[in-house]
Amino acid sequence: xxxxxxxxxxxxxxxxxxxxxxxxxxxxxxxxxxxxxxxxxxxxxxxxxxxxxxxxxxxxxxxxxxxxxxxxxxxxxxxxxxxxxxxxxxxxxxxxxxxxxxxxxxxxxxxxxxxxxxxxxxxxxxxxxxxxxxxxxxxxxxxxxxxxxxxxxxxxxxxxxxxxxxxxxxxxxxxxxxxxxxxxxxxxxxxxxxxxxxxxxxxxxxxxxxxxxxxxxxxxxxxxxxxxxxxxxxxxxxxxxxxxxxxxxxxxxxxxxxxxxxxxxxxxxxxxxxxxxxxxxxxxxxxxxxxxxxxxxxxxxxxxxxxxxxxxxxxxxxxxxxxxxxxxxxxxxxxxxxxxxxxxxxxxxxxxxxxxxxxxxxxxxxxxxxxxxxxx
Numbered sequence: 001x002x003x004x005x006x007x008x009x010x011x012x013x014x015x016x017x018x019x020x021x022x023x024x025x026x027x028x029x030x031x032x033x034x035x036x037x038x039x040x041x042x043x044x045x046x047x048x049x050x051x052x053x054x055x056x057x058x059x060x061x062x063x064x065x066x067x068x069x070x071x072x073x074x075x076x077x078x079x080x081x082x083x084x085x086x087x088x089x090x091x092x093x094x095x096x097x098x099x100x101x102x103x104x105x106x107x108x109x110x111x112x113x114x115x116x117x118x119x120x121x122x123x124x125x126x127x128x129x130x131x132x133x134x135x136x137x138x139x140x141x142x143x144x145x146x147x148x149x150x151x152x153x154x155x156x157x158x159x160x161x162x163x164x165x166x167x168x169x170x171x172x173x174x175x176x177x178x179x180x181x182x183x184x185x186x187x188x189x190x191x192x193x194x195x196x197x198x199x200x201x202x203x204x205x206x207x208x209x210x211x212x213x214x215x216x217x218x219x220x221x222x223x224x225x226x227x228x229x230x231x232x233x234x235x236x237x238x239x240x241x242x243x244x245x246x247x248x249x250x251x252x253x254x255x256x257x258x259x260x261x262x263x264x265x266x267x268x269x270x271x272x273x274x275x276x277x278x279x280x281x282x283x284x285x286x287x288x289x290x291x292x293x294x295x296x297x298x299x300x301x302x303x304x305x306x307x308x309x310x311x312x313x314x315x316x317x318x319x320x321x322x323x324x325x326x327x328x329x330x331x332x333x334x335x336x337x338x339x340x341x342x343x344x345x346x347x348x349x350x351x352x353x354x355x356x357x358x359x360x361x362x363x364x365x366x367x368x369x370x371x372x373x374x375x376x
Contacts, residue, residue, distance in 0.1 A: 032296075035313040035374055036289040037062070037073040037367075038282075043319035043343020044363050045075070046094060048242025053342045053362025056095045061367055063097050071376075072293040073103065076285045076316070078234035078250075078275040078323065080106035081129025081198030083137045102295075105288055107233035107250075107275040108197045112138045114231070118193045122184065124149050124213065126206055127198030127233075134197050144184065146200075150209050152186045153220055157205040190218030193229045200253050207257050215265055227270060234275030236323055240343035277327030282335060286314060310334065313374075317366045319343025321351035329354065338366045 039045055045055045062071040075091065082090075085101040092099045115138060122142045125131035132145040150156055191213050200206045209220070210230075217225020236249035254273070261269040275281060289311065317338045318324020328337040339345055339356035340363060350359050360366045 032293050033071055033374070033376075034311060035071075035315065035370070036286075036293065036311050037071065037315045037317065037370065038076040038285050038289070039073065039363065040316075040318040040320070040324050040343075041075050041077040041091075042079055043240035044317055044340055045091070047240060047342070049094075051094055053340060054364030056097075058364040058367040059095050059097045061371065067098055069098075069292070069296045072289050072296065074285060074288050074292060075099075075104050076276065076281070077105070078107040078236050079198070079239075080108045080134070080233055081127055081131060083130070083134055084109065086130075102288065103292060105281075105285055108134060108195070110274045110281075110284075111135065111195060111197070111231065111233070114193070115139045118229075121192035122186075122189050122218075123193040123195060124191050126194065126196045126200050126210070128201050129198050131195070131197035135195060142184070142189075146206055146209060149186070149191075150205065152184070153209075153212075156209060156212065156220060159204060163202075187219070191228050192218060193231065196230075196232045196250060196253070198233065199250050203253060203256065206253075207260055210257060211261055211264065214261060214269065224265075227267070230269070230271040232271060232273040232275075235273045236275070236320070238320075238344060240319060246344055276323045277330060279327060279331040282316075282327055282331035286311065286334075289314060315366075315370050317363055319345055321345055321354040321356070325351065325356045326354040338369070340366060 044053065045059075046052060059073075062069070062073055064070045075087075080087075083101075084104040084106060087106065088099045088101045088104045091104070111134075118140060120141050122144070123135065123140055124144055124146055125135045126146045132143045132148070135143045194210060194213055212220035214227050214230060215224060216222045218228045219225065232250055232254055234249070235251040235254060237251040237255075238246035239249045241247045254271070258269045258271070293311075311334050313334050313336050315336050315338055316324055316328035317340065318328075319340050319342055321339060321344070325337045325339055328335040337356040337358075339351065339359045340361065341347070341359070342362050345351060345359075347359075350356060358369065360369060
């Protein structure tokens with residue numbers, strides 16, 4: 001079963017206060033633009049860690065000569081694995097413009113709103129990058145990465161001895177690292193929530209350990225029990241990376257886990273999946289854009305603003321018709337979809353099933369189109 005949600009107003013306001021402090025020395029410069037832009041990242045802005053499609057030039061056009069923000073924009077991505085502040089810093093270095101944490105909405109950003117439910121419970125974070133650090137920065141108190149958690153159980157991964165590329169495979173070394181052994185007793189402290197923060201690295205091990213956690217009430221090796229909560233940061237089947245062909249994403253991992261779990265259990269897997277193309281994610285993105293605009297232009301507008309303060313158009317620039325374009329289309333006005341050919345989509349004409357409002361070669365061409373359309 002799949003249920004989608006997203007992070008709330010309080011989290012947006014908290015992030016916007018940081019943005020406001022950084023721009024507090026600036027005086028409002030003119031009237032706020034009536035439009036905003038949401039950029040996907042992988043396949044639009046970067047590919048394989050490198051800028052593509054003229055993205056540095058495109059982003060620079062949205063800033064004034066002194067580097068301050070001129071056109072409100074955010075990054076709306078199903079990717080993640082690192083805190084929003086770190087992703088903003090990485091993008092700033094790659095693109096040559098100042099990007100703040102408020103401007104980065106990642107697939108796992110909605111996990112913040114689950115803090116009240118799991119703040120003091122043991123949870124397991126899965127994925128590449130720094131999944132446990134992400135959850136700790138959101139305020140969760142008892143977090144283990146799946147690497148750390150698996151280290152408590154000798155022989156839980158029967159194939160570990162063959163994984164010569166792995167480091168710190170020694171059971172006792174891993175179990176005692178960072179004082180984990182003294183802080184957690186996994187024999188009695190059940191896992192209450194499992195969070196797929198980013199794309200898992202070791203699918204075989206992770207599916208095995210997750211099946212153990214989810215089948216046995218959060219206590220691997222024990223009797224069958226009530227399934228702990230399971231959350232996915234996104235449900236992308238494929239995404240564009242450095243390799244010419246698309247790579248399998250978190251949605252593919254979810255399909256594999258669900259198929260295997262349902263094959264070895266009498267009750268089906270229950271989970272919650274976030275991320276695009278959920279229209280509610282686009283509503284949250286609109287709220288974030290309003291906060292970016294209001295803090296930059298000295299206004300008092302909030303996410304509950306009247307119609308006069310809303311954007312007339314929000315441009316979604318993406319490369320994946322089934323995620324970016326489908327989501328913007330379902331969200332409806334004021335969203336306007338722009339499809340690039342630099343990522344998942346490479347067709348000559350528009351996508352047949354999920355056609356965009358316009359198709360362009362790359363993000364630089366997309367920004368050029370927007371600025372001309374808006375007479376800027």
